[in-house]
Amino acid sequence: MADNRAVVYVGKGKVEVQDIGFPELVLKDGPGVHPKNVGRKCEHGVILKVVTTNICGSDQHMVRGRTTAPAGLVLGHEITGEVIEVGRDVEFIKKGDLVSVPFNIACGRCQMCKEQKTHVCLNVNPERPGGAYGYVDMGGWVGGQAEYVMVPYADFQLLKFPDKDLAMEKILDLTMLSDIFPTGFHGAYSAGVRPGSTVYIAGAGPVGLAAAHSAQLLGASVVIVGDLNPDRLAQARSFGCETIDLSKHDNLGEQIEQILGEPVVDAAVDCVGFEAHGHGHHHAQEAPATVLNSIMEVTQVGGKLGIPGLYVTGDPGGIDEDAKVGSLKIRFGLGWAKAHTFVTGQTPVMRYHRWLMNLILHEKAQIAKAVNATVISLDEAPKGYEEFDKGAAKKFVIDPHGLVKH
Template identity: 80%
Template sequence: MAGNRAVVFTKPGEVEVQDIQYPDLVLRDGPGVNPLNVGRKCNHGVVLKIVTTNICGSDQHMVRGRTTAPSGLVLGHEITGEVIETGSDVEFIKKGDLVSVPFNIACGRCRSCKERDTHICENVNPDRPGSAYGYVDMGGWVGGQSEYVMVPYADFQLLKFPDKDQAMEKILDLTMLSDIFPTGYHGAVSAGVRPGSTVYVAGAGPVGLAAAHSAQLLGASTVIVGDMIEERLAQARSFGCETVNLKEHSNLGEQIDQILRAPEVDCAIDAVGFEARGHGDDSGHEAPATVLNSIMNVTRAGGRLGIPGLYVTGDPGAVDDEAKEGTLKIRLGLGWAKAHTFVTGQTPVMRYHRDLMMSILSGRAQIAKAVNATLISLDNAPEGYREFDGGASKKFVIDPHNMVNYS
């Protein structure tokens, strides 16, 4: 039996690479596994040899201790791999296939899945609709920042790359299909971006940069990205975005006016989420409703707000008791008065990943360049977490088996 190593959350601020159980086609008991999921048979699943697996900002929320994630949780929901074992019920996916794994786990059988809402599958998480690999309160499915991982419902979920050699040449782009590229794209689609739109993106982390690139692909005339870290803003400028340093400027509308000659945009995207901070002189203080309120301020009446940024129902490190349970001081009256449309929640990855794959393979999408994809080994994952938490403008891609050409 082969071994297996993985990135494991141990305590707030720390992850370790540890030996874990080699996967089989059963969901075993372990940290974070819902008791109702223990022993769940997955003959519809496959075992993957991980080719690439990415560190996500959502992982960082757990590592910072801002969720109820248990010690020992195996991290990682952004997974690309080679099929090395198939369950008896798998008909179409074959050994040797190179595939992208949507981070949402979806059965393909429930009402939500049949309506293409695979982000709120009703059968994979006993706590509530929606699930993901290696994530708190998501059913306990083992994460994929590892050498090997089990993926259920393979025929329904997996996106097979049509040519393995071509895929490996573009693997730094294709690895983004499991989450951040569809998530950024969903943010832009939800915000109603269309040819000629002016767009504000809050946050220049990987999802924000993916949203900005997606807005460009959708035909936006101007994409403005706001952040407090100059290195990340420089990355946004590297592919044609305008930028606003929110640490230096408190009045976002004035900054947008200097760029557009108008203080409002057509639509906006929140790629920050619940760990937002104040702007300008208040940038040293956490203020979780800041982004939501600011994008309502600067989005025109009748505009749409795409909100792929993560908001949680349990945040032990929040600034007050209300925020600890996800209750934020949002100016809903302003949004009502301006007739805004809000779109929130996980991204239904399967709604977008095939089209985005074709955009990558054709050369139209350059997502790895946009997010500054940076390869690291599995052993270097803890340092990658530390560097990413410090604000590095990089999307860390873990290569557990040294399968990717580093040149």
């Protein structure tokens, strides 16, 4: 049996590449695996040789020690790979297929899956609705920042690329289909972005950049991106966004007015989440409700707020006892008075990934360019985590087998 290596969270601020077991079509006991999931048979699953797997900001929250993730957890929920083994009950996915794996694990059988709410599948996580690979409190499914990984419910979940050669030519774009492109698109789409919209995107990390590019694809007339990091703001400007350096300005509305002539936008997207910092003079201080409150202030009456930014129910590093359990000081009365619509939660990737694949394959979307996709080897993953934590304006793509031409 072939060996397998993976990126493992070993403690606050540290990951290592370690030898782990070669995957089988069963979920075995291990760090973070819910006891009721131990021994779960997955004859409906496949084994993938990982072609690309990306480092995500959500992974970074765990590595910073800002969740209850256990040491020994194999990381990675953004997976693209080649099928090398199929389970007995798999009918339509074949050995040799090149596929994108939605980060949401979904059974395809429960009420939520049948309603396209695959982000809150009722059957994959005994702890609560929704599952994911290599993530805290998500059922314990082994992550895919590895050479090989097991993927359950293959017929339902996997997005097969129709032409393998073409897919490998565009792999740096297609690798974004497992998470950040659908997540960014979901943020913009659920915020009601349409032709002519003016849009504010909070955060110029990879998801924020994906949301900005998605807003452009949806026809926005102006996309404004706000962040504290000048390098990431420069990346947003590289594909036509307006930007606001939030480290220099306390009043977001005033900065938007300088761009648009009015202090409000039609739609706003929070791509920051619970580790948000204050604006202007307070930018060095963590203030987890800052983004949510600011986007309520600058979104027009009756507007929508897309909130793909991550918020958690357990944060050991929270600034106070409320923040440690996900309770934030949000001006909900302001949102109520302005009749805002809030769309929260993980992204139901399967709702969007085929649309976005076609945009990539037909050269209508350039998501890899927008997020500055940067290829690294599996052994370089710890360094990639370090650079990402320092604010690198890059989306790190791990290439475990050296298959990506770049």
